[in-house]
Amino acid sequence: MDRFEISTLRSYYGCLLTDRQNEMIRMRYDEDLSFGEIAEECGISRQAVLDGLNKGVKHLQEIDGALALVARDGRVKALLCETEERLTSDDAEGAMKCVARIREILED
16 A cells, blocks of 8 residues: 555544554655654654554554445546536536436445
8 A cells, every 4th residue: 555545544534543643644654754753753662653553554444444435435526527527518418327326326
């Protein structure tokens, strides 16, 4: 999993982590700080940073596996783009089908 994906998961589910895990993940993946810099900032060892990051990332992955909000939002955004394209090309019927699919996704 790359840093962008982890940062995205944190933006969705960060409030479900401990404050320390959330902050360490923010510093590592959003601010690109090293383990040593994070350890110094938090007043803990580099090993504690590594452990906290691993546990936090694992927890984010588990939460996303259960809720799948990131994938759902991606499908909705793609359908919104398709709806705009259909409206621009005067395909009102196709746009309404997209809207119906968006509703289905949001109701699940």
